[in-house]
Amino acid sequence: MLKLLTAMLASLTLLCAAPVRAASPPAGQVALTFDDLPGLSLPNQRYVDSFNHDLLTGLRRHRIAATGFVNEGKLDELDRGHQIAILKRWLQAGMDLGNHTYSHESLNTLGARPFVADIAKGEKVTGALMAARHRHLRWFRFPNLETGADTATKSFVAGWLAAHGYRSAPVTIDPDDWEFAEPYDDAVLHHDHARAAYIREAYLAHSALTIDWSRKAAHALFGRDIAYVMLLHASKLNADCIDSLTGLITRRGMHFTSLDRAMRDPAYRTPDPYVGADGIEWLERWSQALHRELPWDDFPEVPASIVTSYDKLENDRH
Numbered sequence: 001m002l003k004l005l006t007a008m009l010a011s012l013t014l015l016c017a018a019p020v021r022a023a024s025p026p027a028g029q030v031a032l033t034f035d036d037l038p039g040l041s042l043p044n045q046r047y048v049d050s051f052n053h054d055l056l057t058g059l060r061r062h063r064i065a066a067t068g069f070v071n072e073g074k075l076d077e078l079d080r081g082h083q084i085a086i087l088k089r090w091l092q093a094g095m096d097l098g099n100h101t102y103s104h105e106s107l108n109t110l111g112a113r114p115f116v117a118d119i120a121k122g123e124k125v126t127g128a129l130m131a132a133r134h135r136h137l138r139w140f141r142f143p144n145l146e147t148g149a150d151t152a153t154k155s156f157v158a159g160w161l162a163a164h165g166y167r168s169a170p171v172t173i174d175p176d177d178w179e180f181a182e183p184y185d186d187a188v189l190h191h192d193h194a195r196a197a198y199i200r201e202a203y204l205a206h207s208a209l210t211i212d213w214s215r216k217a218a219h220a221l222f223g224r225d226i227a228y229v230m231l232l233h234a235s236k237l238n239a240d241c242i243d244s245l246t247g248l249i250t251r252r253g254m255h256f257t258s259l260d261r262a263m264r265d266p267a268y269r270t271p272d273p274y275v276g277a278d279g280i281e282w283l284e285r286w287s288q289a290l291h292r293e294l295p296w297d298d299f300p301e302v303p304a305s306i307v308t309s310y311d312k313l314e315n316d317r318h
Ligand SMILES: [Zn+2]
Pocket: 035, 036, 100, 104, 143, 144
């Protein structure tokens, strides 16, 4: 009898709680974006073909419509025909493509006019592939998220993008995957399976912290979850982690959406007043516009062992 009473009370509590839950903000949605197509690193064509294949297979398995941002300068770094075929496969798999400039040179180093020339140079192949499918190239992602170190540069480039039908793709979850991806390539290419497994785990742990931080930051700014835009790169790391990475998002009750749909969230109408040399993500930009503090004390840093590995590889290259 007591058990029955307890069960009845519990269901009554649930019933009472239901309207409160319905009124709470909807769970956040996440649009995945992958920069530096056909690949963040290009050790050899087979490697790049293979991780793109695995990444696309994973995205399709989870019914995710992602957006890939292309650096056409990378097409000639390996076999041009194969590299273009990778871009076609992205479109065939139901993904969208955007422009990430031809050379991936920073706006800060190039200056405004050479930078927009580099954007125009970077749309030739991708634009034609899209046009053949009656689609338009509309998304642009700033390399290193550097949008202009001074007001004149920032507004010149923003004006050029608008006049050429581009929209800048913001970033509201940035798990620094590039910093893990290069040590991961190195481990894989040296057949160091233990190290590769360690990097995958460190990357997923850091991604989980980054997602949680972005949600906390969105609550500090808007009092709710927003539709997030996650910055990733076309890499073997993400191809190998795609199931676990999507699991991090779905386990939090979040769902996938496209970049177009995510951008319908009114949060993306918040002004971006930031002018400066650093490539910062958009929650930080909006915190300046809204004069609200972000939870910096909880900001997740990339583990020191990963930073050291990345820096060592960079030093060896130069
Ligand atoms: Zn990039």
